[in-house]
Amino acid sequence: MRLLADSRIDGSSVNLKRLGKQTSHDTDWHTTYRNNQAVDNAAIASVFEEMAELLEFKGENPFRIRAYQNGAKAIRELDESVADILADASRKLSDVPGIGKTLVEKTQVLVDTGNLPQLEKLRGEVPEIVIVMARIPGLGAKKAAKIHAELGIESLDDLKRACQEGTVGKLKGFGKKTEDSILEGIAIAKQAGERIYWATGDELAHHISDHMSRCSGIEKMQWAGSYRRGRDTIGDLDLLIVADDRIAAMDHLEAYPDRSQTIGRGDTKISIRVGKAFQVDMRCVEADQFGAALQYFTGSQAHNIHTRKIAKEKGMKINEYGVFRTDDETKVAGETEEDVYAAIGLPWIAPELREDRIEFKAAEQGSLPDLIELSDICGDLHMHTTATDGKGTIRDMADAAIERGMKYIAITDHSQRVSMAMGLTPERLLAQWNSIDEIRPEYEGRLVILKGIECDILEAGGMDLPDDVLAQADWVLASVHYGQKQPRDQITDRILGAVENPHVTCIAHPTGRLLNRRPPYEVDMDAVMKAAKEHGTLMELNANPARLDLNELHLAAAKRMGIPIVISTDAHSTDGMDVMQYGIKQARRGGLTASDVVNTKSWEEFQSIL
């Protein structure tokens, strides 16, 4: 995990509590951008997701549950505020696919009051312990509810005791094996539910691929699932193989050195745990089914439901074995993914787009984006050196950039406010820029080194360095490291201030999230994007695998709004530059092409925007 350990996350060592000062609020000079809604789309989506989860525990109609899930997805992915739509008499929220009469009413209640009585009621009806128990692998909503109802289990300790005493096994539908698997499951319940960074999953996938490649008789092998789709985090790994001898292939996977458990093994499928709790599934299929299986196991679930619906409308059925005509079961496709999509009248769709968002409409219109690739990148515009918390000198970073095919870079160390990283005062910054001036001739014709800075946006608003200093920079990133927990209005104002500052080129890691560790700032991103569009400020996609900030939905929104994106590594060492690939994955999920990304431009084109 050398790469990840080296690509440090700046700000992660910062003591947030110490600096979370509240400052008096400026006049409301940003109302032109901001939505003043109390409840934003993400919050409404979360409510509907929780409704779906609770309804599932109650054993409700699965299609009603899915309707809540679909409604949540629709609202989460909407690029404008539902509160704004509701407030506009000329618009109808029910025009959004997946939102019907009932969900409109509930959304209205949420926007008006911030609460949903039905959710409160459901929460009261489903005991917390049932939800906790259902997170144990192998236990679902129904079994958890039954254990609670019939045995009065109130804690995981109760459950453990009941299994050890054999009480659980006496329930109808339960037995000794269920008890044993519950006991195993309790031990790993917490870790089993955790998602890992895509980059970590990538490393594991490579290890397992190496291991499996030593098994003879495997003709074909391909990873599927959310890993193939390039999600920012992944919950498990799905491997698909074609093999002469399936039993030997499954035996070989079971012999993987880091396997801790076999969860299940049948004729075509095996599931193991690797390390403490991470699940790896392998499916064996016939060569003429490979494309259908790959399409199916790549998902997403929403994408598959949509493809099958299209197939159905055309008198066909899709499963993991192929595409079949409904009337006489004739197989129409299955060997390749291209065939499967072609059978239902669509071009092949890149896995990163398979989320049932824009891909079906774009495919039908022939306007699927030609997604960006790593080789399109010519510059890296966010990196640190030994002057602050980086491990390489300017020359180290420049040489490493040349090795990676870059034509231009920006040196962007921290500003003085980031004291723990020895942030630069104006004097030290000007001295660094002098050094860059001295080094530049050495790199003439090979690499352009820009004089940059990652300037902090201060807690009280305003920039950490004076305008006359910023004015001398080639490239100014603005970012928040302190006061991350400020209320929505306050932190939004701070960031809007930076967006509007004429010296600021780009907003770095705009939402501040750290996957699995820290939620985004409560910033009104809709307002920030509108302002960025108006002021010509660029937005960063930080490629650090723990950040991937902006997220894919923000990227898609930026593309629609015509806001150029800069994909940057935020490297704190030479190895840190290798994270660019993760940013590219994320950009592809946002539907970005090379022309949507600024640092795909040649130096000649790029310098015209400085």
Place this chain on the structure above:
DNA sequence: GCCGTTTTCGGCCCGACTGTTTTCAGTCG
């Protein structure tokens, strides 16, 4: 709960594996 060039009612994607069953429910993806 959503949706509609067959439908305002009756559909809603599809299958593997496990454990406890003797024909299937629950879980998972």
